[in-house]
Amino acid sequence: MIHATLPNQQKDSGLKPVDNRSIDASVRLPVIILFGNAVHWLVIASLLSLIVSIKLIAPGFLGGISFLNYGRLAPMARDLMLYGWATQAAMAAGIWLMARLCGCPLGGDKGDGLGGMLLRTLIISATILWNLAVLLGTLAIFAGYSTGVEWLEYPHWASSMLLLSFLLIGIWSILLFDRRRTGRAEVAQWYLVAAFCCFPWIYGTANLLLVWKPIQASAQGPIQSWYCGSLLALWLLPVALASVYALLPRLLDCNPNRRHLATLGFWMLLLIGGWNGMDRLIGGPVPAWMTSAGVVAGVLFLIPVFIISINLLGMPRNETIVSSNFPVRFFLMGLYALVLVGVIGALDSLPDFSGVVRFTAFTEAKAQLWILGAVSLPLFGVLYEALPQLLGRECWCSTLSGRHYIITLVGLGMLIALMLLGGLFTGIALTDPTVSFLNITSYSYPFHLMECVAQLLLLIAALILGVNITRSLAGDYLLNKQTGK
Amino acid sequence: MHRLPTLLSGIFLVFLASWLGLVAYPALQLGRLTPVADADNGGTLPPVYGGQAIAGQRIYAMEGCISCHSQQVRQTSITSSDVERGWGVRPSVARDYLRDSTAFLGSRRLGQDLSNIGVRRPDAKWHFVHLYHPSAVCDGSLMPCFSDLFLVRKIQGQRSDEALDLTGADAPKEGYEVIPTVEAKNLVAYLLSLRHDYPLPEAPIKKTGPAK
Numbered sequence: 100m101i102h103a104t105l106p107n108q109q110k111d112s113g114l115k116p117v118d119n120r121s122i123d124a125s126v127r128l129p130v131i132i133l134f135g136n137a138v139h140w141l142v143i144a145s146l147l148s149l150i151v152s153i154k155l156i157a158p159g160f161l162g163g164i165s166f167l168n169y170g171r172l173a174p175m176a177r178d179l180m181l182y183g184w185a186t187q188a189a190m191a192a193g194i195w196l197m198a199r200l201c202g203c204p205l206g207g208d209k210g211d212g213l214g215g216m217l218l219r220t221l222i223i224s225a226t227i228l229w230n231l232a233v234l235l236g237t238l239a240i241f242a243g244y245s246t247g248v249e250w251l252e253y254p255h256w257a258s259s260m261l262l263l264s265f266l267l268i269g270i271w272s273i274l275l276f277d278r279r280r281t282g283r284a285e286v287a288q289w290y291l292v293a294a295f296c297c298f299p300w301i302y303g304t305a306n307l308l309l310v311w312k313p314i315q316a317s318a319q320g321p322i323q324s325w326y327c328g329s330l331l332a333l334w335l336l337p338v339a340l341a342s343v344y345a346l347l348p349r350l351l352d353c354n355p356n357r358r359h360l361a362t363l364g365f366w367m368l369l370l371i372g373g374w375n376g377m378d379r380l381i382g383g384p385v386p387a388w389m390t391s392a393g394v395v396a397g398v399l400f401l402i403p404v405f406i407i408s409i410n411l412l413g414m415p416r417n418e419t420i421v422s423s424n425f426p427v428r429f430f431l432m433g434l435y436a437l438v439l440v441g442v443i444g445a446l447d448s449l450p451d452f453s454g455v456v457r458f459t460a461f462t463e464a465k466a467q468l469w470i471l472g473a474v475s476l477p478l479f480g481v482l483y484e485a486l487p488q489l490l491g492r493e494c495w496c497s498t499l500s501g502r503h504y505i506i507t508l509v510g511l512g513m514l515i516a517l518m519l520l521g522g523l524f525t526g527i528a529l530t531d532p533t534v535s536f537l538n539i540t541s542y543s544y545p546f547h548l549m550e551c552v553a554q555l556l557l558l559i560a561a562l563i564l565g566v567n568i569t570r571s572l573a574g575d576y577l578l579n580k581q582t583g584k
Numbered sequence: 585m586h587r588l589p590t591l592l593s594g595i596f597l598v599f600l601a602s603w604l605g606l607v608a609y610p611a612l613q614l615g616r617l618t619p620v621a622d623a624d625n626g627g628t629l630p631p632v633y634g635g636q637a638i639a640g641q642r643i644y645a646m647e648g649c650i651s652c653h654s655q656q657v658r659q660t661s662i663t664s665s666d667v668e669r670g671w672g673v674r675p676s677v678a679r680d681y682l683r684d685s686t687a688f689l690g691s692r693r694l695g696q697d698l699s700n701i702g703v704r705r706p707d708a709k710w711h712f713v714h715l716y717h718p719s720a721v722c723d724g725s726l727m728p729c730f731s732d733l734f735l736v737r738k739i740q741g742q743r744s745d746e747a748l749d750l751t752g753a754d755a756p757k758e759g760y761e762v763i764p765t766v767e768a769k770n771l772v773a774y775l776l777s778l779r780h781d782y783p784l785p786e787a788p789i790k791k792t793g794p795a796k
Contacts, residue, residue: 155694158719158726165732170648240648247645247686277588284591292588293595300599304607309686316684318614323689325606333599369595373602379691382662384676385614390659392605454663458654458693532668536696537724 117204117280119488125204125215126194127489129222129268133191134482135568136230140183142565145558147176152554155547166241174252175240181250181330182261183233185474189294189338190229190268192481195489196345197272197291201279205271218271225267232260248309248319250327258306262299269295286361290341293369297333301326321377321385324393328376331469332400333369336437339477340368343411343430346484350427353414364406371399378448381457390450397448404441408434425500429480432508436472440465443519455530460546461522468515471557479507479564486571494571503563510556517553521546614678620785629784633683633777640774641685643767647730654690655699655778670704671697672780677787680780694726702779709749711772712764717754733768736760 153160154169161167198205205222206215236253239245245252253261272295276288305326308314314322344361348354377393412434421427443465446452456462487494521543528539619628633641644650657672666672676699681687690697705711713720716734718727734748739761747761756762764772783789 154728155726158728162728165647165730168647168728168730170651170728171646173651174648243646245646245648247648247650247688249650249691252648273588289591292591293599296592296595297599300603304603308607308611313685314611315615315617316681316687317617317678318610319681319687320678320689321606321610321614323687325602329602366594366598369598370601373599374606377606380689382658382675383656383689384678384680385610386678389606390662450662454658454665457658457663458691460692463692529669530663530665532665532670536669537722540694540726541724 117202119199120491122198122202122204123195123489123491125206125219126198128219129205129226130191130195130485131489131572132223132226133187133194134486135572136226137184137188137191138482138561138565138568140179140187140233142558142561144176144179144184145554145561147172147179149551149554149558151176152547152551156544156551165243171240171243171245174245174249175237177250178240178252179233179237180470182236182253183230185335185470185478186265186298187229187233188478188482189335189474190265192342192478192485193272193291193295193338194268195485196287196341196481197275200281200285200288200291200345201275202281203275203278205275222268222271225264228260229264229268232257232264236261246310249323250330251305251310251323255306255311258302258310262302262306265302266299269298285345286358286365287341287345289365290337290344293365294334294337294341297329297337301329301334317384320380320383321389324376324379325373326376327379327466329373331466331474332372332375335470335474336372337368339433339474340407342477342481343434346426346481347411347430348414350424350430350484351414351416351420357410357413360406360410364403364410367403367406371396371403375400375444378444378453379462381448381450381453394448394450394453398445401441401445404437408438425495425497425504426480426484428504429476429483433473433476433480436468436476436511439515440469440473443468456522456526459522459526459529460518460543461526464515464518464522467518468511471511472515476507479503482568486568490571494574496567496570499563499567499570503560503567506556506560506563510553510560513556514550514553517546517549521550617679617682619682620679622782629782630680630683630780631777634773636770636773637777638685638774640770640772640777643733643771644688644774645686647771649698650688650690652692652694652727653688653696653698654693655688655697656690657697657699657780666697672700674780674783674787674789676780677784679784679786698775698778700779700781702776703781706776708772708776711775712748712768713750715768715771716748716750716762720750720752720754730768733765733771734762735765736762 150161151169151173154172165171194205206218232253236257239254239257240252244254246254251258272291276284276292279288305322308322309319309326313319374392374396377389378397379393381390381393383390412431421431447456447462447465483495483500524546525539525543528534528542619630622629622631656676657666657674659675660667667675680699710721714722715730717729717731718725736756737760739759743761744763746763748763750756750762
C-alpha cells in the first residue's frame, strides 16, 4: 500500500515543518480513540438499523415492549450514525489531517513535555466525554426521554456535553491552522477550518432554539430543516471533502493543479450548503418564499457538487494504484455518491416531483446516501490511510478490507436503489386518493423486505471493519507485550 | 485567504447568510405570531390545549411517533393529495403550531398524517383499542402495539367503564379487564385535540364539505 506523505510545501514563517513521525506521535492516542469508538458505534448503529427495518416487515418483531418500539429504535439508530460514528470519525480525521497539513505537532514542539501531556490528557478526556454523552443520550431515548425533535433527540444535558466536548477537541484544529509551519494554505485546510467552526454554531443554535430553550413551535420547522441540511453540508461533508482533497492527489501522485476551481467549489458549497435542508419544507407550513428558497437551493446545490467532482474526479488516474489502494477506492466512491446526492436532491426539490415523493422512502434515501455514502465512504478512506501511519506499521488485513469495501458498496447500492424505487412507487400511489393508505402500505412490503437484506449486508460490512480494526489495535498491544519481554 | 482571520471572516459572512434567513428570520417573524380571535365562540384560534393534551405531547415525543407520522397538510400548489385524502380541509400554516411545545412536522409517512386525526377519529375508545393493538382495527397496519400504555387487571366487582372492548385473541382472560393508564389517556387526549378544521386569516377554508 502506498502512503501519502503530508505535507510537502516550504514554509514561509520562521519555524520548520516537523517530520511526520513526531506529528503522528502527538495525535496518535486521541485519533485512535476517536476512530476506534466511532467504528464500534457504527456496528451498533447498523445493528439497530437492521432491527428497525425488520420491524417494517414484521411489526410484531421484538414487540410488546415499549423500549423496543420502532419510534425509539429508529432515532437511536440515526443519532448513533450521526454522532457516534460520522461526527466522531470526522473529528478524528480532521485532527490528524490538520496536524499533518500544518506540519505542526499537537501542543507545539514541546509536544513530549509536561504541557503536551496535559493537552493530550485534556483531549482524551474530551473524547471520553463525547462517547459518554452519546451513550447516555442513546439510553435516554431508549428510556423515553427523547425530545421528539428529529436528529436532536438527545436530552439537553447530553447535547450540552456533546457541544462542550466538541469545543475542547475542535479548537485545537483551528489553533493548529493558526500555527502552521507550511506556506500557502491548502483547500483541504479551508474545508477543515470551515467545518470545525460551523459545527458548534450549527449544533449550538439548533439545540438552543429547539431543545434547551425552545422557541414558539411555529418557528421551529425552518430551524429544524436548517439544522439537518447544515449538519450534513457544512460539517460532515466538508470534512469528507477535506480528506479527499488532502489525500487523493498525493495517493494518485498527481497535482490537481486547478486551484481556482477548488476555491470556487469551496465557497459555493459554504454559500449554498446552509440552505440545503429547506427541501424538507417544500409545501410545508412556512412562508412561501422559504418554499421557493428550498427549490432554488436544491437545484443550485448541483453547482458545488459538480465543480468539486469535476475537480477531483478529473484528475489523471493510474488504474494500478486505484485497484490496489483501498483509501483511493473509498474516496472515488464517496465522490460518486456525492454526485448522486446532488442529483437526487435537485430532483427532490422540483415542486411537482417533491409533491409526489416527499415523506416517502425517496427523501429518506437521500439522507441515507448522504450519511452512509458521501460522508462515510471518504471517512473509511482516511481511517484506512491513517491507522497504519499512526501505528507506524502495516496493520490492516487486506482480505478483510477488500470484503468491507465490496459488501459496503453492494449493501449501500441496494439500499438506496430500493428506497428510491419504493419511494417513487408509494409516492405515485399516494397521489390517487381512491387507493387506501393501508393498501399502499401493503405494496411497499417487498421493498421493505429487500431493505432488510441490504441492512444486513451493511451490518456485516460494519462488523468486518470492527474485526479488522480490533485486530489491528490488538496486534499493536501484542507487539508491545512481546518487545516488552 | 491564507491567514486565519481572513479565512474565518469569509466563512463567517457566507455562513451568516443562511443563518439569518433560516434561523434569525423565522425566530423573529414566525416566533412572534399571535392567536387570532374566534368569531364563533369568542375564544382564540388555534384553541388552547387542555392539561391532559399538554401531558400527552410528552408521550408523543417519547414514543417517537414522529418517526412515522407527519403533522402537516401540504400546500395545494405543491400537491392536492393531502387534502384529497381527507387529511385536512386546508393546508397547514405556521400559526397552527402556536400552542405546541415542539412542532412535530415529521419527515416520513410510514403511517397517516395526524394533523387532523381528532377530526377523522373523534372517538377515544377507538384510539385506545388502536393503540393497544393497531391491526385489530386496521388490518395490515405497520404500527407497533403500545400495550405498555395499558393495564390488565382483575375485575373488582363491576367491570370498569374505561375497560377496552376487545375481541378475539386480544380479549383478556375471563374475569380480567384491560384499562388505559394515565399516559394512554393523555396521549389520546392530545390526539383528539389535533384538529385544524377552522379557518385562519392566512388559511381560509375554500370549499365547505364535511371533513372525513
